[in-house]
Structures are given as structure tokens and as C-alpha cells.
Amino acid sequence: MPASRSIDRHAGVYLRLVASVLLTLFGLLLATFLIARVVPIDPVLAVVGDRASAETYQRVRTELGLDQPIYVQFYRYVAMVLHGDFGRSVLTRNLVVEDIARFLPATVELATLATLLGVVLGIPAGVVAAARQGRWPDHLVRVLGLLGYSVPVFWLGLMSLLLFYAELGWAAGPGRLDIFLEDAVAPVTGLILIDSALAGDVAVFRSALAHLALPAGVLGYFSLAYISRMTRSFMLEQLGQEYIITARAKGLSEWRVLWRHAFGNVLVPLVTVIALSYASLLEGSVLTETVFSWPGIGSYITGSLLNIDMNAVLGGTLVVGAIFIGLNLLSDLLYRWLDPRTR
Amino acid sequence: MIAPRAALIFALFAAPLGSPAQAAAPPDAIVMGKGIDDIVSLDPAEAYELSGVEVVGNLYDRLVEVDPRDPAKIKPGLAVSWRVDGAGRTFTFTLRRDARFASGEPVTAADAAFSLQRAVRLDKAPALVLQQLGLDKDNVAKRVRAPGDDTLVVETARVMAPSLVYFCLTAPVASIVDRRNVLAHEEEGDLGNAWLAGHSAGSGPYSLRLWRPAERYVLDANPDYWGGAPANRHVFVRHIKESATQRLMLLRGDIDYARDLDKDQLDALARHPHIRIDHGVQSLVTYLALNQRNPYLRRPAVIAAIKHLVDYDGIERAILGGTRIVHQSFEPRGFLGAIDEQPFGYDLPRAKALLASTGLAEGFSVSIDVRNATPWTEVAQALQAGFAQAGIRLEIIPGDGKQVLTKYRARHHDIFLGEWGTDYPDPHSNAEAFALNEDNSDGAAKKTPAWRNAWSDPAMNARVAAAMVERDAARRAELYRALQRAHQETAPFVFMFQLVDVAAHADTVDGFVIGPGPAENRYAGIAKH
Numbered sequence: 001m002p003a004s005r006s007i008d009r010h011a012g013v014y015l016r017l018v019a020s021v022l023l024t025l026f027g028l029l030l031a032t033f034l035i036a037r038v039v040p041i042d043p044v045l046a047v048v049g050d051r052a053s054a055e056t057y058q059r060v061r062t063e064l065g066l067d068q069p070i071y072v073q074f075y076r077y078v079a080m081v082l083h084g085d086f087g088r089s090v091l092t093r094n095l096v097v098e099d100i101a102r103f104l105p106a107t108v109e110l111a112t113l114a115t116l117l118g119v120v121l122g123i124p125a126g127v128v129a130a131a132r133q134g135r136w137p138d139h140l141v142r143v144l145g146l147l148g149y150s151v152p153v154f155w156l157g158l159m160s161l162l163l164f165y166a167e168l169g170w171a172a173g174p175g176r177l178d179i180f181l182e183d184a185v186a187p188v189t190g191l192i193l194i195d196s197a198l199a200g201d202v203a204v205f206r207s208a209l210a211h212l213a214l215p216a217g218v219l220g221y222f223s224l225a226y227i228s229r230m231t232r233s234f235m236l237e238q239l240g241q242e243y244i245i246t247a248r249a250k251g252l253s254e255w256r257v258l259w260r261h262a263f264g265n266v267l268v269p270l271v272t273v274i275a276l277s278y279a280s281l282l283e284g285s286v287l288t289e290t291v292f293s294w295p296g297i298g299s300y301i302t303g304s305l306l307n308i309d310m311n312a313v314l315g316g317t318l319v320v321g322a323i324f325i326g327l328n329l330l331s332d333l334l335y336r337w338l339d340p341r342t343r
Numbered sequence: 344m345i346a347p348r349a350a351l352i353f354a355l356f357a358a359p360l361g362s363p364a365q366a367a368a369p370p371d372a373i374v375m376g377k378g379i380d381d382i383v384s385l386d387p388a389e390a391y392e393l394s395g396v397e398v399v400g401n402l403y404d405r406l407v408e409v410d411p412r413d414p415a416k417i418k419p420g421l422a423v424s425w426r427v428d429g430a431g432r433t434f435t436f437t438l439r440r441d442a443r444f445a446s447g448e449p450v451t452a453a454d455a456a457f458s459l460q461r462a463v464r465l466d467k468a469p470a471l472v473l474q475q476l477g478l479d480k481d482n483v484a485k486r487v488r489a490p491g492d493d494t495l496v497v498e499t500a501r502v503m504a505p506s507l508v509y510f511c512l513t514a515p516v517a518s519i520v521d522r523r524n525v526l527a528h529e530e531e532g533d534l535g536n537a538w539l540a541g542h543s544a545g546s547g548p549y550s551l552r553l554w555r556p557a558e559r560y561v562l563d564a565n566p567d568y569w570g571g572a573p574a575n576r577h578v579f580v581r582h583i584k585e586s587a588t589q590r591l592m593l594l595r596g597d598i599d600y601a602r603d604l605d606k607d608q609l610d611a612l613a614r615h616p617h618i619r620i621d622h623g624v625q626s627l628v629t630y631l632a633l634n635q636r637n638p639y640l641r642r643p644a645v646i647a648a649i650k651h652l653v654d655y656d657g658i659e660r661a662i663l664g665g666t667r668i669v670h671q672s673f674e675p676r677g678f679l680g681a682i683d684e685q686p687f688g689y690d691l692p693r694a695k696a697l698l699a700s701t702g703l704a705e706g707f708s709v710s711i712d713v714r715n716a717t718p719w720t721e722v723a724q725a726l727q728a729g730f731a732q733a734g735i736r737l738e739i740i741p742g743d744g745k746q747v748l749t750k751y752r753a754r755h756h757d758i759f760l761g762e763w764g765t766d767y768p769d770p771h772s773n774a775e776a777f778a779l780n781e782d783n784s785d786g787a788a789k790k791t792p793a794w795r796n797a798w799s800d801p802a803m804n805a806r807v808a809a810a811m812v813e814r815d816a817a818r819r820a821e822l823y824r825a826l827q828r829a830h831q832e833t834a835p836f837v838f839m840f841q842l843v844d845v846a847a848h849a850d851t852v853d854g855f856v857i858g859p860g861p862a863e864n865r866y867a868g869i870a871k872h
Binding site: 039040041042045046047048049050051052053054055056059090091092093094099102158161162165166169173174175178179180182183290291292293295299300303306307308 | 372744
């Protein structure tokens with residue numbers, strides 16, 4: 001194939017990819033905007049409260065642009081976003097961009113550690129369960145997985161606080177840091193573990209890690225439950241294939257059969273599972289954030305939504321959506337890298 | 344650089360293995376756990392939410408203050424004395440000379456005039472308290488003036504009860520700000536509003552070190568405060584929404600005060616040997632509102648029957664215990680002229696007879712809008728069970744707080760279960776809300792609860808207007824007592840409970856003052872032993 005045609009083909013693929021990402025983001029923006037406008041809540045209430053005079057109410061309504069037709073409101077908003085301006089949050093009075101920069105790292109730190117726990121413990125658990133199907137390791141992983149699926153995260157969070165924090169005193173309490181250490185390290189990335197390591201502040205690093213342990217453990221458990229179940233099911237599918245029987249017939253060690261041959265093929269779909277699990281932790285850990293007083297993006301978007309703080313809701317949703325799309329894209333690329341057949 | 348790196352690596356591995364890292368709490372710092380995500384601004388001209396006005400109350404002084412021990416009384420603030428002229432419209436305040444702002448500047452009458460003018464000009468939500476005095480953007484410069492360094496004059500638009508004027512001036516919106524400091528931070532003619540939302544410029548016992556929305560705020564004590572230095576140096580308030588989390592942190596000693604404990608958490612702490620629980624009745628009342636546009640709810644016998652179908656004591660005991668007390672009139676307990684009579688109780692035969700008298704012996708169906716949050720859904724369920732005994736089929740429509748409020752303000756509800764706090768600690772505040780409705784049209788400017796329920800009673804309107812201008816305090820109190828009794832008999836409002844603000848703390852710390860409203864909650868006395 002001539003080199004120029006190959007480049008053309010790649011350019012076409014990437015253009016389509018970019019176009020689909022932009023279209024998805026626009027769709028997300030439009031859907032969120034319309035949903036927020038359809039809900040029967042008056043956004044002016046969030047600004048002026050319940051008892052403002054009729055004049056104050058009207059003034060704020062005009063300031064918010066709510067007196068304009070909905071398509072004008074949407075057009076104005078899109079124009080702002082294209083200039084990198086998500087507007088100002090009604091509740092925090094900050095630029096939404098600043099708020100997201102403050103709340104998102106807290107969630108990223110928590111979700112990353114939780115996913116790491118889920119991957120490091122969940123994958124071996126799933127592989128072992130598949131290899132010992134029907135025996136006690138499999139039953140154990142199944143029970144753990146079932147509990148992870150069925151126990152409400154809110155309850156598990158509270159129970160873990162009660163046991164490990166209040167009763168045993170093994171873990172630090174809610175919040176990202178001890179309150180007297182807040183602001184001890186200037187934010188660089190917003191990820192306290194990294195910022196304190198960069199600053200060489202051991203006390204803050206230890207406090208951050210101690211505070212992360214419980215919420216990350218709780219979320220990590222749910223991630224573990226999901227990843228181990230999926231790993232087990234993918235592995236069982238592979239272990240029934242003929243190439244595995246061939247490998248065993250050739251006298252390869254069980255370890256090699258499991259990890260090199262079967263797991264090598266499981267890795268491909270597993271990447272998507274891990275990426276989706278990570279993405280869902282980024283936007284879906286509101287309850288954990290509430291129990292652990294964790295100032296994350298989930299709580300921020302939920303609080304904003306309940307107050308119809310539209311700029312914050314749209315900005316937050318767009319950023320989380322972009323991350324979701326980014327992770328999907330990353331898993332697609334990894335897919336192509338791991339599986340030569342998809343290239 | 345090897346040593347710090349080695350220390351860091353050691354810490355990395357040691358942290359999760361050892362006991363949790365704990366930064367030692369300074370003995371003069373107080374830590375509270377509280378839900379503070381309602382704070383929108385800490386500018387006194389704008390703060391209107393429960394948590395926000397509490398902070399403003401501790402950062403700023405006002406000309407006069409409510410006496411926390413007797414909320415029907417006024418005590419000196421920045422003003423040492425005050426008087427009203429014979430015509431009853433001109434109020435003159437003499438300011439103390441020893442008060443200084445945190446910036447070091449002395450507090451003058453010019454600052455006080457600027458502060459009141461500023462709040463009216465900014466026209467944010469709490470401006471309605473000052474508008475009550477007849478102040479608006481056009482007349483405020485003329486009606487609020489400082490003829491001398493320590494003399495402030497406030498002229499009302501019409502004759503008003505002096506106590507009403509003074510109580511309006513105890514509200515957070517009437518806080519005195521440092522004029523020079525605020526104007527130095529003015530942006531695009533905003534009178535410093537954007538800056539003051541997250542900073543402080545007051546003469547109160549504290550100044551604001553920082554406020555991170557929905558995370559925390561930190562106050563630093565003002566050691567030179569004219570009223571005496573606070574007993575602590577710093578107050579840290581962390582946003583902890585979950586009641587159970589607050590309890591666990593209190594028990595571990597990570598917070599000194601837990602501020603939002605619900606009934607279950609309070610029950611769990613009640614017998615703890617080292618935990619104390621402070622209570623204070625506050626001015627928030629819980630009520631049912633019956634929309635007069637509903638053909639059933641419009642009938643006087645139905646209104647009376649519903650008042651006898653609420654199991655006030657049972658709900659207080661089983662659902663609200665410790666956080667609300669039974670209260671059956673619109674004026675909060677402790678206010679000037681408030682009555683504490685409880686003419687209603689769960690009386691099924693009487694309710695049935697009343698319904699039968701209006702041809703509704705078989706009952707009827709009606710809906711109730713309620714915030715989808717504890718304990719309100721539980722209260723609605725209890726009401727549903729009680730109403731059902733008399734044949735009233737109550738459909739519960741839960742919704743988010745603002746969603747329910749939007750519907751209520753649009754007069755689209757049947758029954759609304761909600762709470763109402765006073766704007767200022769004068770009886771007119773709630774009398775105006777629940778008894779006054781002079782324009783019942785859809786486009787009315789005033790959307791008080793009376794309007795929201797399409798209830799307008801000309802006789803009631805006249806009584807509210809008369810009580811508002813009565814200059815004799817004793818006679819005024821009597822007018823409000825009579826007004827509440829008449830209201831209890833006929834109004835489509837069922838007042839049920841009054842808020843009890845609760846603060847649980849370790850026995851090694853005390854001194855938090857729970858005032859008659861959140862704006863009067865004070866941190867300055869809190870000390871660790």
C-alpha cells in the first residue's frame with residue numbers, strides 16, 4: 001500500500017474520531033441543558049431565595065437570561081463554552097472552571113486509588129476463581145462479589161467508619177486531611193498525595209494517605225467485586241477454548257497456561273471493563289463522598305443540580321463526560337495495541 | 344536531598360501500617376462539624392441562608408442586638424443609646440467610640456450609614472428587611488444619614504412601632520461594615536460585594552480567614568474586640584453533611600461540636616458519659632399550608648378537622664424527638680406577644696364530626712408536597728396515617744426542596760409541609776407572612792405564605808396593619824396575642840412544631856450560645872477546659 005494512502009486512511013480515521021467526540025460532547029451539552037430547563041424548579045430561587053421582592057426576582061431573572069427563549073439561552077451558553085468560559089457558579093460564586101479544578105482532583109485521587117485496589121486484588125481473584133471453578137476459592141470470590149454488588153455503598157461506608165475509625169481507631173476520619181493540616185501544602189496538581197510529595201511534607205502525605213484509606217477501600221471493594229466477576233467470566237470462556245487444551249496437552253505449566261495464554265486474551269476486554277469501572281467511580285461516588293465528607297466532583301454536581309446552579313451542572317457534566325469519552329478512547333487505543341487483529 | 348526522599352519513602356510505607364496520622368489540635372482552636380453547603384455569600388448584604396447568617400453574626404456588629412436570653416428585648420450593640428422622636432418616624436442612634444474594625448479603623452456613624460445604604464442599594468435577597476422600613480434605592484441616602492461621627496439617623500417612611508424598627512436593625516443585613524476597606528475592593532460599582540462574599544470587614548469578635556464553599560470556613564478571633572476577646576483563638580467549621588459521620592467524629596474527638604444530629608444520633612449520645620447536648624429553641628416553625636384553591640380545603644370545617652387530625656405529640660416523640668417541640672401558633676416561642684397555647688390535639692371523633700358537618704363524612708382525596716428528606720417524608724407518612732382514620736386519602740408527593748418550593752410559590756399544591764424562619768425577630772415578620780395578603784391576584788408583588796395559599800382575610804389584614812404601628816409595646820404584644828388566637832381558629836395553616844437547635848459537644852468544651860435564631864448563635868464564649 002502506498003505510504004500516502006495509508007496516511008490518508010489514518011487521517012480519515014482520526015477525523016472521524018474527533019468528529020464523533022465533538023458530536024457526543026455537543027449531544028451531552030444539549031441533553032443536560034434541556035433536562036435542566038425542563039425540571040420544574042425555578043433557578044432564580046437559588047440566587048435570591050424564597051422571599052425576595054418581585055423587583056429583585058425580576059432583575060435576577062433577567063440577569064440570568066431566563067427571560068430569553070430557550071434556544072437563545074442555549075446559543076449563548078455554547079458560545080461561552082467555545083471561549084473556554086463555563087460561567088460562574090451561583091452557589092460558590094467562583095468560576096465553574098476554578099470549582100472543577102478544586103473538586104475534580106479530590107475525586108480523581110479517590111477513584112484512582114480505588115481502581116488500583118480493584119485491579120490489583122480483583123484480577124488475581126478472578127483468575128484464581130476461574131482456575132478453581134466450583135471449589136472454595138471460587139465460592140469465596142463469588143460471595144465477595146455478591147456482597148459488593150448488593151450491599152449499599154452508603155451503608156458499607158458508614159459501617160467501615162464505625163468499625164475502623166470510631167471503634168478500632170485504625171483509620172483516619174472523614175475529610176481529605178486533618179483540619180489543621182488543610183492548606184499546609186500549596187496545591188499544584190490538586191492531588192494531595194502528589195502535592196505533598198513534591199513539597200516533601202511528610203505529615204501532610206501521611207495524613208492524606210490515612211484519610212484516603214477508608215473511602216478508597218470502600219470504593220475499591222466495589223471495583224474489586226466488579227472486576228473479579230468479569231475477570232472470572234472472561235477467563236472461564238478462554239479456558240474452554242481448544243488452544244488451552246492444546247497448551248495443556250503440550251505439557252505447559254498451569255501458571256503459563258493461565259497467565260500467558262488465557263489471561264493474555266482476557267486482557268483485551270478487561271481493559272474496557274477497568275476503564276468503565278474507573279469512569280463510573282469518577283462520576284458515581286456521590287454517596288461515598290457524602291459519608292466521608294469528601295469534597296469531590298460528584299457532591300459538587302449533585303449539590304449544584306439540586307439548586308439548579310446551571311453553569312456548575314453543565315460545566316461539571318461536560319468535564320465528567322469528556323473524561324468518560326477520553327477513557328473510552330484510551331481503552332479503544334489500548335485494545336488496538338493489545339490485540340493485533342483489531343489493527 | 345537523600346534524607347528527605349528517604350523520609351518520604353519511609354512515610355509512604357509506614358502511613359497505612361501505623362495508627363492514623365493525627366495533627367494535634369491547638370488547645371485554643373475549636374472545631375465544628377456542620378452542613379454548610381447552603382452558604383452562598385458571606386457579605387452581610389447578601390447572606391440569607393441559615394449557615395451564612397450564623398457566620399455573619401460572628402463577624403460583624405449591628406447597632407442593636409437581640410438579647411439571647413430574652414428575644415423579646417433589645418440590647419446595645421455598636422449603639423449605646425437610641426431614641427425615637429415624637430412623630431414616631433425619626434430614630435437616632437448614638438454609637439460607642441471604642442469600637443474598631445479588624446483593619447484598625449474606628450467604627451463611625453458614616454460606616455453605619457454606608458452599610459445600611461449599601462444593603463438597600465445592592466438589593467440582594469435580605470434587603471427586604473430594610474425595605475420594610477420604607478427604605479429604597481432612591482430615598483436611602485436621605486433617610487439614613489450620619490450628622491456626626493457618633494450619631495446615626497434613620498427615618499422611616501411611615502409611623503411604625505419602634506420595636507419593629509429596632510428588631511429590623513438586629514438582622515444580619517443591618518451589620519456594619521468597614522466603609523473604606525469595602526470600597527477599596529469595589530469592582531465595577533458592586534460596592535465591594537464580590538470581595539465581601541468571601542472576606543470580612545467587620546468589627547465583630549472574629550474575622551474571616553477563609554471560606555471554601557461546601558468545604559470549610561475558618562474564623563480568627565479579634566483579641567482587641569470591644570466586647571472582650573473571645574475565649575478561643577480560632578474556629579474551624581468543616582462541612583460534614585451526614586449526621587452519623589458527625590457523631591462518630593465527635594466521639595473520636597476530631598470535632599468539638601456536632602451541629603446537625605438527627606433524632607437517632609441524639610438518642611445514641613443521650614447517655615454517653617462524656618458528651619453534653621445543648622438545646623436552644625429557635626424561630627423556625629413547621630407548618631401545613633392548605634391551598635384555598637382546593638374546593639375541599641377551602642371549607643372552614645375541613646380546615647378545623649385537619650387541625651384535629653395531626654398527632655402533634657406522637658410525631659414529636661417518635662420522629663422529631665429533641666430537634667423540634669410542639670408549637671401551634673405562627674409567632675415563635677419567646678417572641679414579643681407569642682402565645683404558647685396548644686388548643687389542638689389528635690381528636691378523631693371531633694374531626695369526623697366536623698367533616699360530616701360539611702357533607703364529607705366519607706372523606707376526600709388530597710395531595711401533600713413534601714421535601715424528599717428526613718424527617719419530612721416520615722412526618723408526611725404519619726400525617727397520612729392520621730388523616731386516613733377520618734377518610735382523608737393523602738397522596739404524598741415528595742420532591743427536592745427547591746422543586747417543592749417552586750410548586751408552592753406557583754400555588755399549584757394542595758397541602759404543603761414546610762418550615763418558615765423569621766426575617767428579623769419581631770412579631771410583624773411572621774404576622775406579615777401568615778396573616779397579611781392584600782393582593783390575592785396571580786401577579787401580586789408579595790408572595791407571602793398567605794398569598795401562596797390564596798388566603799386573604801380583610802379583617803386579618805387590618806389587624807396586622809394595626810399591630811405594626813402600635814407604639815406601646817405592651818399593647819402591641821396584646822394585639823399579636825389576639826391576632827394569633829383568631830388565626831388559630833380560622834386560618835388555613837396548621838402550625839405544628841418549632842425548631843430546637845442542638846449542639847452536642849464533649850464535656851471538656853462548652854460556651855457555645857444558641858440564640859433565638861441562627862444569626863444569634865455565638866462562638867466567642869467557647870472554651871476548652
